[in-house]
Amino acid sequence: MSQSRREALRRQQQAQARAKRTQRIVIVGAIVLAVAVVAVFATIFLSQLNKGGNPVAGSQATPVNATSDSTGIIVNPGTYADGAPKVEIFLDYQCPVCKQFESMHGATLDEMASAGQIQLIYRTMTFLDNNLRNDSSLKAGIGAACADNAGQYSAYHNAVFAGQPSTEGTGYTTQQLRVDFPATAGITGDALSGFQNCYDTKATQSFVEGTNEKASEAGVNSTPTIQVNGTKLDNNTVFSASTDAFKQLLLTTKGNG
């Protein structure tokens, strides 16, 4: 075999080896990409299962006193004076600090709301479900929104916080949310069966998921957050304020437009 032929043969072998190598890279690369795509879809699918499924189609309803943009529920519709400050409370029913806030300033809020001094809006969040790996925040939120349709939003809301388990993460039982809390809130008779039907069909789930999403979108990622006319209050101030100081804070905080 001549020198040049041997050289040519060797070059050919090299080219073939390189082509094979490229082919292997493409195949292995394609496999890795396919695994990645499958993994992403599996994650989405599994997270749907963890969430306890999607809301029942066709049964979804918006609570009667929802804000027009469905960001929350108005506690005192119609009773607040024109120009009364808009007080928004971002809360999660599983958040212990929210319960603290509630026992500290809840009565004051209710009083000012029924006197029409403020427009009180509760914006329910459910992100603690993710941290605590349960679905109690969402379920309590669904219950509260259903209680709004039964005319007892504020009373149910108070009952949930009063019944909050002492250990964060224990969650609420179906018995509590479906029977005990509505009883405490004074929902009886036809209103009770309406409430339980709403709760059982998760009729307000989409609404509550929406209030959580809209609160996140508004940049709120911890609860409780208190906002007056769009201005966030400092929680240190809120928690150290006396009842009178808290009232003043709500009435004098300047809005941000």
Added chain:
Amino acid sequence: MPRPLADRRWVGWATFAARQILGIVLVVAGALKLPWPEASVQAVRAYQLLPFDLTRPIGYALPVLEVIVGLLLMLGLFTRLAAWIGAAVMVAFIVGISWVWAHGISIDCGCFGGGGASENGIAQYPWEIARDVGLLACGVWGGLFPRSPLALDTWLFGAAESIDTDVTEDEDPEES
């Protein structure tokens, strides 16, 4: 003539160590977040850095990306690409933590699950950044010197070199 740095034995073993460290950390971090993508979305949102609409896709994709890149590094498959991606991810984390630090936002970094607002988050930032700089160094090293022992790259793609040692234009056994 002195051998190039990349051909030295210790460099290969250093790459091996670098890709194991970065790879294991990425796999663990990703695997802890993988079953709870909504929590991951929340952790991303807590940074208040990205546009809201991007937070969900990123929250879902990031744990998957971490696990896959981590596995590639551990196996030594597509080492150079995986190492550079790992390094890029670390740069993103360092930027994110610096951002919240600069803005006085106190959060749990959500690096290994968790996330969201946190009382003493700021106190953790210096060491979190130091850790990520160390991991970034592992990634950059692996990107610069991708050849290492016990790597699938050599086993799967290294054969082209063994036919002829003077194929000089193709000096890298990794993917291009």
